[in-house]
Amino acid sequence: MYSGNSSRGSSLKPTPGEQDLERRRQQAAGDFGTPFSARTYELLALLIATIGLVGLCNNLLVLVVYTKFKRLRTPTGLFLVNISLSDLLVSFFGVSFTFLSCLRNGWAWDETGCMWDGFSNSLFGIVSLMTLTVLAYERYIRWYHLELWSTAMDIFFMQYERFVVWKTCKLSM
Numbered sequence: 001m002y003s004g005n006s007s008r009g010s011s012l013k014p015t016p017g018e019q020d021l022e023r024r025r026q027q028a029a030g031d032f033g034t035p036f037s038a039r040t041y042e043l044l045a046l047l048i049a050t051i052g053l054v055g056l057c058n059n060l061l062v063l064v065v066y067t068k069f070k071r072l073r074t075p076t077g078l079f080l081v082n083i084s085l086s087d088l089l090v091s092f093f094g095v096s097f098t099f100l101s102c103l104r105n106g107w108a109w110d111e112t113g114c115m116w117d118g119f120s121n122s123l124f125g126i127v128s129l130m131t132l133t134v135l136a137y138e139r140y141i142r143w144y145h146l147e148l149w150s151t152a153m154d155i156f157f158m159q160y161e162r163f164v165v166w167k168t169c170k171l172s173m
Contacts, residue, residue, distance in 0.1 A: 034106050045102035052095030059088035079135040086127040094121040 036044070062084040066072050097117045101108045109117070 036105075038105055041102045041105045045099055048095055048099045048102060052091050052099060055087060055091035055095070059084045059091060063088070075138065076135070079131055079138065082131045083128050083135075086124040086131070090121060090124045090128075093117075094124070 034041075063081065066077060066081050066084075094117065097109060097113065107114065
């Protein structure tokens with residue numbers, strides 16, 4: 001356990017002796033490091049599975065409808081597809097890690113899995129937020145500056161901004 005008063009220098013990692021002592025203390029107290037009871041983890045797993053399935057199905061539906069109907073292939077539609085794609089990836093990657101961890105009553109992955117979970121959820125979440133920002137700007141331009149917006153520039157502008165959103169999010173990580 002880290003107390004803040006360490007004479008070992010600036011290392012925040014506990015020594016192996018301190019780790020062993022902390023583990024024995026937890027076992028003696030009956031505390032195995034899980035913040036919730038087994039029943040709570042089961043309820044969390046059910047809730048997370050429900051959120052994941054609803055997100056997966058709804059975002060897949062958006063993508064299918066977009067590809068089926070050609071009249072939806074507008075710049076605004078592409079923004080919505082971009083948001084749906086990033087939310088679909090959150091539903092697939094982010095929810096699966098958390099769901100399995102809830103089934104195992106604690107984090108089930110190593111440090112690499114933890115970093116991937118945080119990275120993927122952050123990346124796809126930031127992509128969604130930036131796309132919503134660009135969508136709001138696009139709506140503003142269309143409503144208040146219609147003369148600046150030409151149909152010929154719609155697809156070019158949309159593809160460029162979509163590229164910038166994904167690259168900016170990737171570089172910001």
